[in-house]
Amino acid sequence: MTVGDQPEPSPPDGWATVDVRASSLNHHEIWSLRGVGLPADRLPMILGCDASGVDADGNEVVVYPVIDDPDDPRGFSLLSERWPGTLAERVAVPAANLVPKPAGISFLDAACLPTAWLTAYHMLTTRGRVSDAESVLVQGAGGGVATAAVVLGLALGKRVYATSRDAAKREKITELGAVAVEPGGRLPERVGVVIESVGAPTFEHSLKCSAPGARIVVCGATGGPFPKVDLRRVFMMQLEILGSTMGTAAELATLLELCVDRDIRPVIDSTYGFSAIGDAFARLNSGDIFGKVAVDHLH
Missing domain, CATH: 3.90.180.10 (Medium-chain alcohol dehydrogenases, catalytic domain)
Structure with missing residues (x-):
């Protein structure tokens, strides 16, 4: 470069x-x-x-x-x-x-906003239908998409849990208002939406933390694209695994207005x-x- x-x-x-x-x-x-x-x-x-x-x-x-x-x-x-x-x-x-x-x-x-934050917004709203959920799990908070998902999930009135291997990042997650969890850690409840960008290292945890009918929304696989998936849990719990990439120009306009209206930065x-x-x-x-x-x- x-x-x-x-x-x-x-x-x-x-x-x-x-x-x-x-x-x-x-x-x-x-x-x-x-x-x-x-x-x-x-x-x-x-x-x-x-x-x-x-x-x-x-x-x-x-x-x-x-x-x-x-x-x-x-x-x-x-x-x-x-x-x-x-x-x-x-x-x-x-x-x-x-x-x-x-x-x-x-x-x-x-x-x-146009890539990471729009991706997170599209994952939560359009793909994850977060309006039908009470709580959200964000895997691997720290990067742009995951951090955006934490802030936006909270702004949309949801209980947000977020994982990180890094103790300093877990402290920052807490400062944002979410509940920080160590990778693979037990949550106090099962969630309705999981924001998944890590892949193989976290996917089993995402499945186990999902409530019946939950949506696991995937936008990346930074930790590896080939997780083991227990299909029995997928069908018994009626889980949805949804791919997601970017969002629309109209969603970007809505996201900008949301940031202004809710004083989110x-x-x-x-x-x-x-x-x-x-x-x-x-x-x-x-x-x-x-x-x-x-x-x-x-x-």
């Missing part, structure tokens, strides 16, 4: 250019650097999915990073997979991907100036983070 000059965006019809004020990092960028989903014939590629900024008309906007892509098996691709990403002075996206930024939220906070682990992007990546890759690594493009 290097920092350098690339050509100015030349957006096609129906696209818009945004002057980026802030962005944030996701593990998607780490995978891209390892060559996952980013073949050599697309290099050099500007990384980054998340951004907030100002469009050509002076509107403050948040960039929704999902772009329709019939050539991708998913039917979409994210910025930095096929089209240049957000870790730049300017980024081009379809005009429909610009979501108005409410005045009550900063560029830096808004830039933390993203948990930011650390903020780096644009010139220190290498240090930001090193921090993300360290595994020690709690929340989002943000990038202030004005410094």
Whole structure:
């Protein structure tokens, strides 16, 4: 990864250019650097999915990073997979991907929402139907999605339990208002929704902590994609195992309004100036983070 000059965006019809004020990092960028989903014939590629900024008309906007892509098996691709990403002075996206930024939220906070926080919101609401649940378990809190799920679960009025191997992170979970649990630890109740991004190391625990009819919503498998699943528990307890990826632009708009209305702000682990992007990546890759690594493009 290097920092350098690339050509100015030349957006096609129906696209818009945004002057980026802030962005944030996701593990998607780490995978891209390892060559996952980013073949050599697309290099050099500007990384980054998340951004907030100002469009050509002076509107403050948040960039929704999902772009329709019939050539991708998913039917979409994210910025930095096929089209240049957000870790730049300017980024081009379809005009429909610009979501108005409410005045009550900063560029830096808004830039933390489009991937990790939107994923967590979609998992809880659309996929997990958390409105039908009293309590939520979040596995592996510390990263962006899991930490977002803790904050949003609490904001939506649910009892939230969250696991972490790290005692310091469990302390931070408690400070957010959730109940911190050691990995594999017994909960005082079975939960209606499980937010699962770890995979093999935690999935058996997720199954055992699920109430009858619970939804286990999966957005990742950072600890391994092949857990042992006791299918007897799945059918006897009538559990749902649901995949989830990202969310919609309309959900991002709703999430922004929720953050303003409930005075919620993203948990930011650390903020780096644009010139220190290498240090930001090193921090993300360290595994020690709690929340989002943000990038202030004005410094």
